[in-house]
Amino acid sequence: MTTIKVGVIGLGSISDMHLEAYASNPKVRLEAICDLNLERAQAKADKYGVARIYANYNSLLENPDIDAVSICTWNNTHAEISIAAVRAGKHVLVEKPLCKTVEEAHRIQEAVRESGKKLQVGYVRRYDPNARIIHDFIQSGELGDIYYARASCIRRYGNPGGWFADAEKSGGGPLIDIGVHVIDLMWYLMGRPKAVTASANTYRKLGNRANLKYTSGYKASDYNDQINNVEDMANALIRFDNGASLYVDVSFTLHAKQDEMTIKLYGEKGGCELEPATVLVTEKHDVALNMMPQTETPSFHFIKAFQNEIDHFVDCIVDNAVPLSPVEDGVEMMKILCGIYESAALGKEVVL
Numbered sequence: 548m549t550t551i552k553v554g555v556i557g558l559g560s561i562s563d564m565h566l567e568a569y570a571s572n573p574k575v576r577l578e579a580i581c582d583l584n585l586e587r588a589q590a591k592a593d594k595y596g597v598a599r600i601y602a603n604y605n606s607l608l609e610n611p612d613i614d615a616v617s618i619c620t621w622n623n624t625h626a627e628i629s630i631a632a633v634r635a636g637k638h639v640l641v642e643k644p645l646c647k648t649v650e651e652a653h654r655i656q657e658a659v660r661e662s663g664k665k666l667q668v669g670y671v672r673r674y675d676p677n678a679r680i681i682h683d684f685i686q687s688g689e690l691g692d693i694y695y696a697r698a699s700c701i702r703r704y705g706n707p708g709g710w711f712a713d714a715e716k717s718g719g720g721p722l723i724d725i726g727v728h729v730i731d732l733m734w735y736l737m738g739r740p741k742a743v744t745a746s747a748n749t750y751r752k753l754g755n756r757a758n759l760k761y762t763s764g765y766k767a768s769d770y771n772d773q774i775n776n777v778e779d780m781a782n783a784l785i786r787f788d789n790g791a792s793l794y795v796d797v798s799f800t801l802h803a804k805q806d807e808m809t810i811k812l813y814g815e816k817g818g819c820e821l822e823p824a825t826v827l828v829t830e831k832h833d834v835a836l837n838m839m840p841q842t843e844t845p846s847f848h849f850i851k852a853f854q855n856e857i858d859h860f861v862d863c864i865v866d867n868a869v870p871l872s873p874v875e876d877g878v879e880m881m882k883i884l885c886g887i888y889e890s891a892a893l894g895k896e897v898v899l
């Protein structure tokens with residue numbers, strides 16, 4: 548059996564999901580890891596039994612034994628590392644968002660095209676078992692054309708601090724960090740229509756609310772609450788060339804009673820929800836029906852989705868197949884995200 552030798556670059560919180568999933572894939576050998584923080588790298592090397600540790604990703608990329616890399620670093624490094632990796636002959640799985648700007652996204656796409664290597668964007672929600680079910684129902688025409696989708700991804704206090712809250716490193720706040728997941732999933736399930744306009748608002752009213760006692764939540768590995776120049780919340784309406792529309796609101800902080808996570812899509816023959824629980828909605832014999840797929844978890848299965856994402860990446864390399872979340876979709880999503888920020892900054896609708 549072919550063995551794909553993998554390196555993981557960036558060894559903070561999310562890297563464990565990649566490392567665990569690679570370690571569970573019999574076609575993979577974890578060959579090397581890399582982080583600016585060598586102590587962190589050593590701890591992960593010990594945990595996953597990885598022999599080679601690097602502090603500089605270029606040195607890892609020079610290792611001819613490595614076939615593929617996962618990039619789990621700050622968003623502002625995704626473009627430079629992705630480009631360097633494919634040029635060094637490595638296949639790439641890059642965490643979301645693909646990068647910070649549309650211009651970077653185009654440069655990555657060009658480097659991928661020139662290299663002939665695979666690049667898969669880490670839109671992990673596409674790989675979730677419930678999302679696969681909904682995708683298959685929509686593809687089979689069960690719900691008809693989807694013409695409206697909406698999602699809320701509201702954290703009442705959940706600014707991860709550190710680089711996440713530093714626009715220079717992250718590219719933005721909750722929109723680019725958590726909004727990207729739900730916008731991408733809805734857009735993918737809608738059949739990837741061409742986005743034509745964005746009308747959006749961003750707000751910076753509450754700060755990071757690091758003053759709050761008795762709270763916990765996702766934090767950057769190098770947590771710091773002193774920097775916060777990203778939006779607290781964003782809302783956006785996207786129009787597509789087929790007449791469909793998508794509405795989203797997301798927050799790191801908001802005076803909401805509780806966190807809220809909803810993902811809903813509406814079609815001509817039926818609708819569906821993926822959050823807070825997976826359900827298909829339709830009408831038959833003059834009766835309105837709600838149908839619940841009988842799956843392991845009612846909504847997003849974090850561990851399974853990551854395992855599926857990594858397994859798919861490995862299979863694409865072995866079988867020379869196109870990833871389910873290719874670089875082209877990363878480029879389109881950067882156009883939407885950047886269009887949202889642009890519309891909010893200008894205070895008017897923008898053409899994408």
Ligand SMILES: NC(=O)c1ccc[n+]([C@@H]2O[C@H](COP(=O)([O-])OP(=O)(O)OC[C@H]3O[C@@H](n4cnc5c(N)ncnc54)[C@H](O)[C@@H]3O)[C@@H](O)[C@H]2O)c1
Pocket residue numbers: 556557558559560561562581582583584587602603604618619620621622624642643644669671709710724766767768769
């Ligand atoms: N798919 C998901 O659900 C999900 C969840 C969380 C984070 N993420 C994404 O994963 C990435 C990492 O997030 P995180 O939460 O693990 O952050 P983190 O702060 O916990 O870890 C980031 C790590 O990257 C290292 N790093 C940064 N620049 C580097 C470089 N040039 N070379 C080597 N190492 C470098 C840092 O030292 C740090 O250890 C981000 O792009 C984030 O958007 C995805």
